[in-house]
Amino acid sequence: MNCRECEERLQSYVDRELSEQELLEVQRHLEACPPCENHFRLQLHLKRLVKVCCESGQAPAHLRAKLRQILF
Amino acid sequence: MAVGIGVSVAVLEPGMATMVAVADDPGSERGAQSDDFAEEAIGYLDTLYRGALRLTRDPAQAEDLVQDTYLRALRYRHSYQSGTNMKAWLFAIMRNLFWDRFKGGRPEDVSLDGDAEASLYDTLKDPTAMPEADVLDRIAADEVVRAVEQLPELHREVVLLVDVEGFSYKDAAEVLQVPIGTVMSRLHRARRQLQRSLQDYAREAGIVHGEQGRAG
Numbered sequence: 001m002n003c004r005e006c007e008e009r010l011q012s013y014v015d016r017e018l019s020e021q022e023l024l025e026v027q028r029h030l031e032a033c034p035p036c037e038n039h040f041r042l043q044l045h046l047k048r049l050v051k052v053c054c055e056s057g058q059a060p061a062h063l064r065a066k067l068r069q070i071l072f
Numbered sequence: 073m074a075v076g077i078g079v080s081v082a083v084l085e086p087g088m089a090t091m092v093a094v095a096d097d098p099g100s101e102r103g104a105q106s107d108d109f110a111e112e113a114i115g116y117l118d119t120l121y122r123g124a125l126r127l128t129r130d131p132a133q134a135e136d137l138v139q140d141t142y143l144r145a146l147r148y149r150h151s152y153q154s155g156t157n158m159k160a161w162l163f164a165i166m167r168n169l170f171w172d173r174f175k176g177g178r179p180e181d182v183s184l185d186g187d188a189e190a191s192l193y194d195t196l197k198d199p200t201a202m203p204e205a206d207v208l209d210r211i212a213a214d215e216v217v218r219a220v221e222q223l224p225e226l227h228r229e230v231v232l233l234v235d236v237e238g239f240s241y242k243d244a245a246e247v248l249q250v251p252i253g254t255v256m257s258r259l260h261r262a263r264r265q266l267q268r269s270l271q272d273y274a275r276e277a278g279i280v281h282g283e284q285g286r287a288g
Contacts, residue, residue: 011260015234017241045205046263046270047235053216054236059121063135067117067142071110 001029006036014043109149113142116159120166123232127170129221137173141166157243164247167229179226207274219269227262234259 006029012018013026030037120141124134144165145152152161171179220231233244234255245252274280 011256011263012241015241015259042205042208042267043263045208046266049208049211049216050220050231050235050266051238053213054122054126054220054232056213057118057122057125059117059138060131060135063121063138064114064117067114067139070139070142071114071146 001025003029003033003036006030006033007039010036010040010043014040014047109152109154110146112158113145113162116162119159119237120162123163123237124166124170126217126221126228126232126236127167127225128174133174137166137170140169140173144169159237160239160243160247163233163237163239167247171225175225207280208270210279211270211274211277215273216270219266219273222269223262223265227258227265230255230258231262231266 006026009018009022009026013023018026030040117138121134121138124137124141125131128134128137141162145162148165152158171177220228223231229248230244233239233247234241239247241252241255245255248255271280
């Protein structure tokens with residue numbers, strides 16, 4: 001696997017969407033290629049950062065109360 | 073498509089844009105509402121509200137959107153297949169309501185997807201186009217949220233589903249009613265935009281200096 005082939009699969013690798021065989025091929029390339037490894041780490045970092053930052057916050061209590069009245 | 077996450081055509085048809093009062097709807101079965109369906113559905117309230125907030129970027133509109141999502145879910149509960157992915161089903165309802173109410177109709181495949189073939193390889197060749205991981209760590213959470221909220225809606229919603237909510241490409245594709253390849257290309261472009269936005273912010277905030285900034 002060359003860098004371009006790795007790059008094309010990196011998004012699916014970060015998102016855990018590759019087959020086992022493809023996953024192993026990407027892993028093997030990353031272990032041998034610092035630039036691709038750096039890029040992978042950045043992509044993973046960005047994904048986690050977005051999740052952590054956008055996951056905080058709760059629905060307002062009055063909305064929950066209103067919905068409970070509607071639903072139950 | 074309905075098999076995977078229980079999103080049936082009945083829920084997604086355009087004629088459903090107008091929500092009627094639950095009490096007027098014979099299909100809502102008010103007498104049997106206090107059940108597992110309602111309990112499971114209310115369990116996704118915080119998740120849906122956060123998603124609505126990111127989509128509408130307005131707390132009042134987010135509340136309206138979430139409330140209407142639950143009303144519609146209740147009305148069309150018969151189309152939900154028990155044991156399937158209720159979170160995806162609710163997100164599909166909310167997403168369709170969002171486009172109907174706030175954006176004047178369902179999105180078409182617009183020019184945003186036009187150069188979907190663009191490769192991240194181009195980014196790789198230009199290391200200054202990417203922030204370093206330690207730079208990302210120094211960016212405030214509010215700025216990350218802001219960068220997400222500035223994405224075009226078609227890109228924002230796929231980031232919400234895949235990155236924030238952890239949907240598989242397949243489930244995201246079903247919620248968005250697009251092929252998996254479209255999910256992937258939108259995600260790809262959304263992440264590039266996020267990287268650019270955060271890198272620009274880091275440079276403006278003095279977290280990185282000019283020579284580390286994005287070239288263009």
